[in-house]
Amino acid sequence: MNIKQIYAILMFRRRTVFIMLTVFFALSLAVSLLITKKYFSVATIMVNQRSVDPITGLSLPIQTMPGYMATQLDIIGSHNVARKVVKSLKLDEQDDKRAAFVKSDSKSNIVDWLADGLLKDLDIKPSRESSLIQIGFFAKDPEMAARIANAFVESYIHTSIEMRAQPAKSSADWFDAQMVSLRERMEQAQSALSNYQQQNSVVVDLVSGNEKMDIENGRLSELSKQLLESQAQTNELQARNDLIQAVRKGGNSSESLNEVLNSALIQSLKSDLAHKQASFAELSNSIDKNHPRYKQAEAEIRSLRQQIQQQTRMVLDSLASGLATSKQRDKILSQALAMQKSKVLELKQQYDEIAVLKRDVENQQKAYDAAMQRLVQNRLESEVNHTNISVLNTAIAADKPAKPKLLLNLAIGVFLGGLFGICTALCQEWLDRRVRFASDITDAIGLPVLGFVAAETNQGRASKFPANFMRPSSAAPNSVG
CATH class of the missing domain: 3.30.1890 (Bacterial polysaccharide co-polymerase-like)
Known part of the structure; x- marks a missing residue:
């Protein structure tokens, strides 16, 4: 069915379409x-x-x-x-x-x-x-x-x-619930720091604590320096003492030793002895041995020699005594250095422990402050x-x-009425089929159309072709009444 046939059907059943359109419009x-x-x-x-x-x-x-x-x-x-x-x-x-x-x-x-x-x-x-x-x-x-x-x-x-x-x-x-535990942790950390400082008598202020640490380190350095100098002096005294002992064991005179030569008193006594010996030599040529002056000069020379020997022994003994004193000083300095090291290490350990406790306090304080800030922020947001x-x-x-x-609504009604009217008209045509074109006969019985008789128009005049006009079925079909 082509468009031309559909148009012919709708024109023939236009009353049905109009009725449906009117009904839907009214509805x-x-x-x-x-x-x-x-x-x-x-x-x-x-x-x-x-x-x-x-x-x-x-x-x-x-x-x-x-x-x-x-x-x-x-x-x-x-x-x-x-x-x-x-x-x-x-x-x-x-x-x-x-x-x-x-x-x-x-x-x-x-x-x-x-x-x-x-x-x-x-x-x-x-x-x-x-x-x-x-x-x-x-x-x-x-x-x-x-x-x-x-x-x-x-x-x-x-x-x-x-x-x-x-x-x-x-x-x-x-x-709010967390603030209680955070506050308790912060107080515990602060209490632990305070108790440790009180128990160890440590200065609370870190600045003063650092100054004290610098002072103790300075003392330690000074003691170490003094010990090194004292040990060097002891070694030198030990070397001199060993030389003196070697000279004594060898039977050599001790007067050639530097300590003896560097003694001003011994040199002065030797100078006096030389003068006395010179005077005694002159005197021995002029007087007898039994002369009182001779004996007096001889006694003075003997006395000077004894003094020189005595002063030499004293110099050598003072060297040995200095060596013992230096060794004793080394021992004292070593003990003081050991005690200062122990004190510095203990002080450093204390400050390290304080630093740990302070960091704990700072961390707890930061956690508490952060929680407090969030609490205030959330309180403000909640309000x-x-x-x-x-x-x-x-x-x-x-x-x-x-x-x-x-x-x-009227436009929808017109659209639905027209659509339903068209569908109704097509259904009526399907139930009551009419022949409207030559092609309808050809499609129905399968035979060609040899011709057609023109229908009379409404004005009573004949159509374009006479009734006995015959044309092939291939010609353009015309509507039949």
């Missing part, structure tokens, strides 16, 4: 007039996706995620927000709503039932390229539609504040009463109803 008109009118009010809000946290001063980059706006739409259309609308407008206290709830035989409470009903008439439309969201509501009363739309905006803002404040409040409560949502336009009562849309 659309009747439904549009009988259906309850509903008014639509819409409020516009803006969600600031680059808002700044008022507590920390930091931006919130997570709000730029694509899923953020979708989440906000789900929050607006949530049952929780709808319950807040019911509570804020006190819809559950209205008599007509209570009566409707009783008739519904719902097993839930009236607040949930009304909330579910509000969500059915709620219309949420986000902007594609901006942060605007339109929250609209359909209602029989235009004032009620505006009130409910604005109530949804307020409930959404309140819910957003709650969703932000509730986790902060929970975190603040958790930090915040604003959000990044701004109301751009509030809903106002509409002048004209939004439903039903008369022109749209």
Whole structure:
């Protein structure tokens, strides 16, 4: 069946199509007039996706995620927000709503039932390229539609504040519980540091402690230096003493030793002895041995020699005594150095232990301060009463109803009536087939058409060809009556 045949069928059964079109048009008109009118009010809000946290001063980059706006739409259309609308407008206290709830035989409470009903008439439309969201509501009363739309905006803002404040409040409560243990740990660390300092009499101030450590290290260095000098002196004295002993064991005179030669007293005595010996030599030539002067001079020379020997022994003995004294000094310095080393090591160990205890105190203090900062921040966030949502336009009562849309319903009725009329006409043609073209006969019986007789027109005149006009079936067919 081609378009020309369909057109011929519809023109022949145009009455059926017109009847269906009229019926559907009348039904659309009747439904549009009988259906309850509903008014639509819409409020516009803006969600600031680059808002700044008022507590920390930091931006919130997570709000730029694509899923953020979708989440906000789900929050607006949530049952929780709808319950807040019911509570804020006190819809559950209205008599007509209570009566409707009783008739519904719902097993839930009236607040949930009304909330579910509000969500059915709620219309949420986000902007594609901006942060605007339109929250609209359909209602029989235009004032009620505006009130409910604005109530949804307020409930959404309140819910957003709650969703932000509730986790902060929970975190603040958790930090409150942790602050007790953190405070106890900090006090224990401080107590351990104080007790250690008191037990070891260690200076609390690190600056003075470092100065004391420097002083003790200086003493240690000075003792080490003194010990090295004393040991060098002892070695030198030991070498001299060994030389003296070797000279004595060899039977050599000790007068050639440097210690003896460097003694001014011995040299003075030797000088006096030389003068006395010279005088005695002159005197021995002039007087007899028994002469008193001779004996006196001889006694003086003997006395000087004894003094020289005595002073030599004293010098050598003083060298040995100096060696013993130097060794004793070495021993004392060694003991003092060992004690100073022990003191420095003990002091260093104490300060190392204090440093560990101080680090423990500092770490506990840092943990306590960080927890306190987070606690204060969460407390402030839990008490915040604003959000990044701004109301751009509030809903106002509409002048004209939004439903039903008369022109749209009539257009739909005309479209459906025409479509149903065409389908009905084609069904009638299928049930009661007529021959309208020569091709219909050819398709039906499979024989060619040899000719046709022109039908008389409505004006009583003959068609273009006479009745006995014959033409091949291949010629262009004409309609037959």
